[in-house]
Amino acid sequence: MKYTLTTPLYYVNDKPHIGSAYTTIACDAQARYKRLKGHKVIFITGVDEHGQKIQRTAEQKKIEPIEHCNNISQLYLKLWDKWDISNDVFIRTSSQEHINIVNDFFNRVFSSGDIYMGHQKGWYCVGCEEYKDIDEHAIESTCPIHKQKLEWRDEENLFFRLSKYQNEIEQLVNKEDFIYPISRKNEIINFVNSGLKDFSISRVNVKWGIPVKGYKDHTFYVWFDALLGYISSICKLNSNYSLDNLIDNGWPADVHVIGKDILRFHAVYWPAMLMSANLEIPKKVIGHGFLTKDNLKMGKSLGNIIDPDKLVKDYGIDSVRWYLLKDFKFGSDGDFQFRRFVDIVNNDLANTIGNLLNRTTSMSRKWFEGNIPEAINSDTHILQIKVVDTLKVYNSSFSIFDFSRALDSVIELATFANVYLNEQAPWKQIKLNSNKQLVANDIYSILETCRIIAIMINPVVPKLSIKILNQLNFNSTDINLTECCYWGLLQSNAKLPTPEPIMNKLEFIDDN
Ligand code: MSP
Numbered sequence: 134m135k136y137t138l139t140t141p142l143y144y145v146n147d148k149p150h151i152g153s154a155y156t157t158i159a160c161d162a163q164a165r166y167k168r169l170k171g172h173k174v175i176f177i178t179g180v181d182e183h184g185q186k187i188q189r190t191a192e193q194k195k196i197e198p199i200e201h202c203n204n205i206s207q208l209y210l211k212l213w214d215k216w217d218i219s220n221d222v223f224i225r226t227s228s229q230e231h232i233n234i235v236n237d238f239f240n241r242v243f244s245s246g247d248i249y250m251g252h253q254k255g256w257y258c259v260g261c262e263e264y265k266d267i268d269e270h271a272i273e274s275t276c277p278i279h280k281q282k283l284e285w286r287d288e289e290n291l292f293f294r295l296s297k298y299q300n301e302i303e304q305l306v307n308k309e310d311f312i313y314p315i316s317r318k319n320e321i322i323n324f325v326n327s328g329l330k331d332f333s334i335s336r337v338n339v340k341w342g343i344p345v346k347g348y349k350d351h352t353f354y355v356w357f358d359a360l361l362g363y364i365s366s367i368c369k370l371n372s373n374y375s376l377d378n379l380i381d382n383g384w385p386a387d388v389h390v391i392g393k394d395i396l397r398f399h400a401v402y403w404p405a406m407l408m409s410a411n412l413e414i415p416k417k418v419i420g421h422g423f424l425t426k427d428n429l430k431m432g433k434s435l436g437n438i439i440d441p442d443k444l445v446k447d448y449g450i451d452s453v454r455w456y457l458l459k460d461f462k463f464g465s466d467g468d469f470q471f472r473r474f475v476d477i478v479n480n481d482l483a484n485t486i487g488n489l490l491n492r493t494t495s496m497s498r499k500w501f502e503g504n505i506p507e508a509i510n511s512d513t514h515i516l517q518i519k520v521v522d523t524l525k526v527y528n529s530s531f532s533i534f535d536f537s538r539a540l541d542s543v544i545e546l547a548t549f550a551n552v553y554l555n556e557q558a559p560w561k562q563i564k565l566n567s568n569k570q571l572v573a574n575d576i577y578s579i580l581e582t583c584r585i586i587a588i589m590i591n592p593v594v595p596k597l598s599i600k601i602l603n604q605l606n607f608n609s610t611d612i613n614l615t616e617c618c619y620w621g622l623l624q625s626n627a628k629l630p631t632p633e634p635i636m637n638k639l640e641f642i643d644d645n
Contacts, residue, residue, distance in 0.1 A: 136172040137386045138163060141395060142181040142226060142362045145205035146190045149212050150438035151457075151469070152392075152424045152431045158454050159421065159463065159534065160390050161218045165592035166531050168219075169614040175383040177366040178213070179224030180206050184355030186259050188341035198341040202227055212441055216450055217595055222366040226358055230374050231365040232343050235358050237376050239345065241410040242293065251292040253333045256283035261394070262355050264333075278394060280435060290333035291351060298405040299329050305404055310417060312400050313533070314464040317393055317420040321400050332402065360403045363389070364412075376412065385413035390534075396420040419534055422466040424457075431469070439469060447642050451594040452478040458536040458593050459544075475639045481540075482597065485547045486586060487635045492554065493579045494604055494632040500563055505580060505606070506573035507625035514578040517620045519549055520585050524618055527589055536593070543589050550582045577623065580605060585618050600635050 140160045143153050157178060164176040182202040191201040206225055213220060224231060242248060256267045260279030267274050267283065274283045305311055306325050312318035335351040336342060342352025363386060368374045371382045379385075389399050396418065404414040423430045426437045444453055456474045459481065461467035497505060508514075523546040530539035557575050562568040587601035591612065602609040606627045 134172050135175065135383055135387075136164075136167045137175040137177065137367070137383045138167075138388045138390060139176075139363050139366075139386055140178040140220075141389075141391045142179045142224065142359050143209060144184075144186060145180050145182050145202050145209075146186045148205060148208045149441060150431060151441050151444065151453075152438070154212065154216060154441050155424050155457055155461075156390055156392065156421065157213065157218055157220075158216065158457055159536065161216075161220070162454070162458055162536060162592045163388075163390075163531075163534060164219055165595065166614070169588070169591060169612065171613060171615065174221070175367070175370060176220045177222045177224065177363060177386075178218070178220045179222070179362055179366065180209055180226065181355065181359040181362065182206070182225060182227040183339075183342045183352070183358055184262050185336070185339045185341075186262060186355075188339060189259070191341070199227060215445055216441070217454070222370050224362045224366040224369060226362050226365075228365070228369075230369060231358075231362060233374055234365040234368060234376065235343050235353060235361050236346060238361055238364070238406075238410055239353070241376065241412075242406065245409045245411070247294040247297065247409045248334070249292050249294070251290060251331070251333070252288075253290045253292075254285075254287040257286045258283055278430065279432075286338075288337050290337070290354075291335040291345065291348065292331045293334045293357070293402075293406065293409070295329045295331050295402065295405050298408055299325075301408055302329060302401055302405055305414070306400060312396070313417060313419045316464070317396055321396060324397060325401060329401070329405075356398055356402070357406070360398065360406065363415075376410070380413065386415040388417040388419055389415050390419045390421065393420040393422060419463075421463050421534075422461070424461070425466055425468045428468055430466075448474070448478070448639055449636070451597045451636070452482070452639060455482060455540075455594050459540040460537065462537055463534050472641055475641045479638045481544050482594070483634070483636050483638045485544055485551065486583075486590075486601075489547055489551050489554070489579065490583045490601060490604060491632050491634060493576060493583065494629050496559060497576050497580065498629050498632070500569075500572065501576070503628055504626050505623055505629060506577050508574045508577035508621075509570060510574045514574065516550060516553065516578040516582045519546055520582055520618075520620065524585075524589070528614075531592070540590070540593065543586055546582065547586055550579050554579060577625065581620060581623050584623055585620075588612055588614060588617050597635060604630060604632060604635070606630065 138160055140157050164174045167174050188198055191198040255264045256274055257264050258276040260276055260281050303325055306321050312321055334354045334357040335345050336354055337350050339352050343358050345351040367379055367383045391399055400418045407414045429437055431438050456477055460477055523542050526542040527539045559572040559575055563572050584605050584607055587598045591598035599609045
C-alpha cells in the first residue's frame with residue numbers, strides 16, 4: 134500500500150534550525166513507522182527557493198540568488214543526513230523540472246478560466262511572504278510572527294479565482310478527517326465561512342521567481358510556485374515530468390505535515406488550485422505547534438535558534454529525536470528546555486530501557502552459560518499480556534501522529550518490566566536450583582520485552598534500536614512491526630554478546 138507524506142519545503146533564507154528539523158523528524162518517524170508496517174512510503178522534503186525574502190538575503194550577501202540557494206540547500210541535505218532523515222525525494226524549486234511543472238500547471242488553471250489580471254494593495258510581510266489582513270489606513274504595522282515592519286504594496290497582479298471554489302472548500306474543510314487537530318480545523322472553518330477572496334499569484338517587483346509566460350515582468354508568487362513542489366517531487370521520483378499520470382505514482386499525498394502558520398495555504402488555497410487544475414487533492418493536512426525558546430517561536434527571522442549541528446555534536450542524534458517526539462504534544466507549542474531534555478533522555482533511554490536490558494542480559498549470561506535461556510511456560514507470561522496491550526496503544530497513537538502517547542506507552546511497558554524484575558528478584562530465586570526454570574521463564578520474557586521495545590522505538594531512534602537488537606543477538610535486517618512483534622521470536626540458547634550500556638548518560642552543558 135502506498136503512503137505519501139510531505140514536510141513543508143523550507144525557505145532557504147538562512148541555515149536550517151531545529152524548528153525546521155522538528156517537522157522533518159516527525160515525518161521521518163511516521164515514514165519509518167509506515168515502512169515497518171509494510172507500506173510503500175514516499176517521503177518528500179525539499180526547499181523553497183524563490184521570492185523576495187530570498188532575493189533580499191542574496192542581495193545582502195552580495196551574491197547571486199542561485200549561489201545562495203545552492204549553499205543553503207547543501208546545508209539542508211547535510212543536516213538531514215546527520216539527523217537520520219530517510220526521505221525518498223529532496224526537491225529544489227529552482228530546478229528546471231519543477232519550473233516546467235509550474236508552467237504546465239498554470240496552463241491548466243488558466244484553461245479553467247480561473248486566472249485574471251487585477252489590482253492588489255495592502256500590507257505585506259516579506260517574512261511570511263503574505264498579505265496581512267490589516268486596515269489599509271493603518272500608518273505602520275508589524276507582523277505578529279516575524280516582528281518585522283509590514284510593507285505597503287499597490288500593484289497589478291494576476292489573480293486566482295479562489296472565490297469560485299467557496300462551496301467545494303467549505304465541504305472539504307468540514308470533512309471529518311481532512312484537517313488535524315480539531316482546534317486548527319475550527320480556525321480554518323471560520324476563515325472559509327467569512328468568504329474566500331481571490332488571491333494574487335504573480336509579482337511584478339520580484340526578479341527571483343519563475344517568469345509567467347506571456348506576462349512581461351511578472352514572476353509567480355512564491356507560494357503558488359512552492360506548493361507545486363510536492364507534485365514535482367512525485368514526477369522527479371518517477372522520472373516522469375507530466376501532470377497527466379500522477380495517480381498510481383504516489384499522488385495524492387496521504388498527508389501534508391506543516392506548522393500551524395501555513396495551514397491556510399495547505400488546507401484552502403492548495404486544494405482549490407488542484408481542483409482548478411483537475412488534479413486530486415491531498416487526503417489530510419496536519420498543522421503542528423511551534424517549538425519555542427523561552428516561550429518565543431524559534432525562527433530564522435527572530436534569530437533565537439538552537440544550532441542543530443551543535444545540538445547533535447553535544448548530545449547525539451537519538452537523544453534529540455527522542456526528546457522532540459516524546460516531550461512535545463504534536464499539536465501544541467512546546468518550549469525547548471535543555472535541563473528537561475537531558476533529564477528525559479537519561480530517565481527514559483539510559484535508565485528505564487538501558488538498565489532493564491543491561492541487567493537482564495548480564496543475568497542471562499551469568500546463569501545460563503552466556504546464552505538466552507529457554508522458556509517453558511504453560512501460562513501466558515504477564516509481560517506478554519502487557520506487550521500486547523502496549524502495542525495497541527502504541528499503534529493507535531503513532532498512526533495519528535500522537536508520538537508522545539506512543540512513546541509514553543513504551544516507557545510504561547519498560548517501567549512495568551523493571552518493577553516486575555525487582556519484585557521477582559531472580560538473584561534470590563536462582564539460589565534454589567528448583568527455581569531455575571522459573572527464573573529462565575522470567576529472564577526470557579524480559580529479554581523478549583526488550584526486543585519488542587527496540588522494534589517499537591525504531592522509527593524514533595533507529596540507531597539505538599539496532600544497538601539493542603544486536604545486544605539481543607536478534608537479526609535487525611528486515612524488521613517489521615507485525616510479525617516481528619509476535620511473542621517468542623528470541624532464539625533460546627543463542628549467545629548473548631558482552632553487555633554494554635546502550636547509551637552514556639547525557640551531561641547538561643551550560644552554554645546554550
Ligand atoms: N516555504 C514555506 C513553506 C512552503 S511549503 C510548500 C515556509 N518555509 S519556512 O522555512 O518558513 O517554514 C517551514 C516550516 O517550518 C513551517 O511549517 C513552519 O511552521 C515550520 N517552523 C518554522 N519555525 C518553527 C518552529 N520554531 N517550530 C516548529 N516549526 C517551525 O513556510
